[in-house]
Amino acid sequence: MGALGDLLSLIGTPLYYAISAVLVGWHWLFTTIGMNPDGGMTWALSIIGLTLVIRALLIPLFVKQIKSSRNMQLLQPKVRALQEKYKHDREKLAAETMNLYKETGTNPFASCLPLIVQMPIFITLFHLLNEASRDSVPHGFLNADLAASFGSATLFGSIPLAGSFWDYGVWRPEGELSVMLLALFLVLAMTATTFFTQRQLMAKNMPADAMSGPYAQQQKMLLYILPVAFGVGGVAFPIGVLLYWTTSNLWTMGQQFYVIRNNPAPGTPAFTAKEKRDAAKAARHGHAPAVAAGDTQVVEAPRPAQRQQPKRQTREQRRKQGNQSSQASSADADNNNGGS
Template structure:
């Protein structure tokens, strides 16, 4: 049974070994052509960075879909809350109405996980390529790696530590320090990327919904998961994941700054920047539209009351005082003695 499952796993991972190692070797060849040492740690580290940039560039269309879907999820939160109030007692009907709303608005609640899920096979393939090279040397070559290239990767030193070593397996203090620094950087970039999204590109109406609660859970759970598992990752894998997080942070910052979701602090900040530059300020579609013009508003406003001294100082004419009405003449009372 285990042999059967192992053969299936090998059939799935083998193409990924060739794909991952092929991109790494292409970047390695490029750096070698510009005069870098083919066995140097920086050459292999930068080749892994090149792998990261290549994969993330290929995932840009999915990232755009992720941003649009996340924005739609934020904007339909008031509608989801209404559905929950209306059909909360009937789960089946609520699920049907919710799916109908997703289809009408073109929202996919699972699209936010697509870039992460699609990177995981590359992540594990790179892990296996580096791990097998470090454990078995030339015999551990995977994909397009030759035996000599596998030994070069296993022995390459970067910043005083070997790229193929992990925090747990290495006995060198330098490697442990570098590995722990990379784990902290990996977790910090993961945390601040998610925090940036929630703080600047989520409307207030969505901060208390179930989608926001899910985001808050991921905000604190994912860094802990990566911190616990990161001590078993080779330095090369940590380089890949930290670079990927930095890419996500920069890409998300650009999208939030230039195309923020309506009704968010980022949208208001963009309006202020456009106004300062003299550009046409786009109204926030998440806010109610004011149909009353400024002239109508001023006309409707009542003048403020002023005291007599204020009117005298401002030079405004004082209202004329009404003349007292003459009292009617009372008939003379007759003298009772007459």
């Protein structure tokens, strides 16, 4: 463990300071406005605040993930064409597929970036809470007093933030039903939000031709594998960590809903729905509505031109105009007589 331990310490120490700084900052804010510094709700809200800060910092990665996922969807017809062309040459297929991704600036692994970046944060928070609850071990800006407060904090008077379904349901036969119920609720919430986030992406923001092939199969597998994996592992997570992960999932679901609604991929149900909303909005403001996909444009018959009404004239103007007309008629008659 010598070299490996040094490496983990080198990576973990900056994370301990960064995460504890945000956590302690939120705790100071809630304490300043009058909340109990040792209360479980104060620390729970601090964990939620930590989650919001981390997810806000990860927005650029999320945007990159969305762009990569969209490019992967739109490239599926070309990928299938390559698979058909080089179906007997796997090396050539792999090379041509990577060239296609490179030419279009698509990174097939970018969709995992937010999850990969969050895992060290998740593990660090787990150790902060776990060690604070067991031995009041300080890390980073979480000093000994704050670590003791964090480790012993309870929700609703008897539910420790450091408690888990596994600890209270397996290792303690007498158990505490309230701890198990809250932990189970958060595990189910974490599992459900993971499922619906992935389901939302597949149902609304994937073109019909991208619903088949290896990429679609991968997405379908993730749709069921990820929630099950988080659900099984979640029974061993402390309530404070489950609170972080559930809040993060809710952020992801809302953020993805906003992006899909306002900037959907072409050829998807979300894109069709946005076109219809834009057409309805244009019609409400009196503009010519754009024709949404699948709709038939109704062409109105042209209206007849309105007859221009003559301008009103005074009696003097009408008399002068009459005299001029009479003189013109006399001149025409004389010309005709002269010509005959």
